[in-house]
Amino acid sequence: MVKRKFKRGELLVENIIFLVLNVAFLAILVLFLINQGSGASALEDAYSKQVALTLDAGMPGTTILINFQSAKEVSDKNKIPFQDVLLIKDHYVTVKLSDKSGKSYQFFNDINVSTLRPEKDANGNFDGYYFIELRRKV
Amino acid sequence: MKINKKGDKLLSIYWFAILVIVATGVVIMVNVYYGSPYDVRQVESGILANHVANCIYFGGEVNPSLISSNGIFKEDFRDHFMNYCTLNFSVEGEFTQIPYYLEINFFKGIDSPTSVFNISEGNQNLKSDCGVDVQDKSKLSKCTSNSFFMKLNSNDVYFVKILAVVSKVNENTN
Numbered sequence: 001m002v003k004r005k006f007k008r009g010e011l012l013v014e015n016i017i018f019l020v021l022n023v024a025f026l027a028i029l030v031l032f033l034i035n036q037g038s039g040a041s042a043l044e045d046a047y048s049k050q051v052a053l054t055l056d057a058g059m060p061g062t063t064i065l066i067n068f069q070s071a072k073e074v075s076d077k078n079k080i081p082f083q084d085v086l087l088i089k090d091h092y093v094t095v096k097l098s099d100k101s102g103k104s105y106q107f108f109n110d111i112n113v114s115t116l117r118p119e120k121d122a123n124g125n126f127d128g129y130y131f132i133e134l135r136r137k138v
Numbered sequence: 139m140k141i142n143k144k145g146d147k148l149l150s151i152y153w154f155a156i157l158v159i160v161a162t163g164v165v166i167m168v169n170v171y172y173g174s175p176y177d178v179r180q181v182e183s184g185i186l187a188n189h190v191a192n193c194i195y196f197g198g199e200v201n202p203s204l205i206s207s208n209g210i211f212k213e214d215f216r217d218h219f220m221n222y223c224t225l226n227f228s229v230e231g232e233f234t235q236i237p238y239y240l241e242i243n244f245f246k247g248i249d250s251p252t253s254v255f256n257i258s259e260g261n262q263n264l265k266s267d268c269g270v271d272v273q274d275k276s277k278l279s280k281c282t283s284n285s286f287f288m289k290l291n292s293n294d295v296y297f298v299k300i301l302a303v304v305s306k307v308n309e310n311t312n
Contacts, residue, residue, distance in 0.1 A: 025157055029164055036172045049178045056185045091226050108238060110226035
């Protein structure tokens with residue numbers, strides 16, 4: 001008669017615990033990766049540079065609508081008012097998504113940003129877009 | 139027959155040690171990747187070069203402030219180039235270097251070796267970064283060179299070479 005190495009119940013419980021721990025580990029890793037990708041710092045860097053390059057390439061008379069919805073999600077989490085997320089002053093674009101961070105990037109186009117406002121939807125809430133109007137400097 | 143189960147427990151410890159090592163490695167790699175800023179300088183220098191090109195010669199027409207009707211380049215264009223071409227290189231801070239350099243040369247004809255008119259603005263020290271052959275160029279400025287032929291109403295042809303350089307190393311690299 002051959003003795004079994006393990007009792008049936010022990011084998012199953014051990015394997016289940018092992019699998020659950022592995023799945024938990026992978027889940028934590030994936031969540032960490034997702035969080036890093038949508039972190040405030042990375043988004044601030046990307047948005048400030050995108051807006052600066054858009055302004056560099058812009059010509060007088062251009063109106064630009066920029067999608068800031070991803071940034072709005074992060075700024076809402078960090079309790080930053082959406083109208084304070086994007087600032088354009090003295091040829092610097094500043095994007096701020098949290099109290100502790102913010103990124104500025106210089107642009108060379110000597111153009112007048114005559115209008116810079118966050119867009120609102122029909123209910124008066126910010127919809128995550130910024131409207132920018134460019135005019136020639138007088 | 140007794141079965142030694144101590145080996146199973148030892149294996150679990152090694153297994154979790156491996157998991158911790160893998161997790162640490164992934165965290166480090168992700169932080170290195172997302173910790174690096176985007177490097178947009180090459181695109182930016184391209185936009186700068188195009189901006190200047192459009193200022194000088196747009197839609198087949200030469201900027202009338204650049205050259206007079208009898209084909210003479212106007213010094214006033216060189217003196218007020220930044221205003222004419224709506225450029226602003228001012229930086230914040232008293233000791234901050236200008237992160238841009240522009241150089242425009244006009245050559246008469248197709249294969250003239252010397253330029254008849256030239257304009258340069260910005261930080262001249264950045265020009266030496268162009269053409270440097272090293273393995274890691276991330277800390278050097280990014281350069282874009284544009285050239286085109288410019289035909290005047292008098293049928294004179296000039297060869298225009300534009301060099302646009304963008305530094306901004308701190309904002310674009312680690």
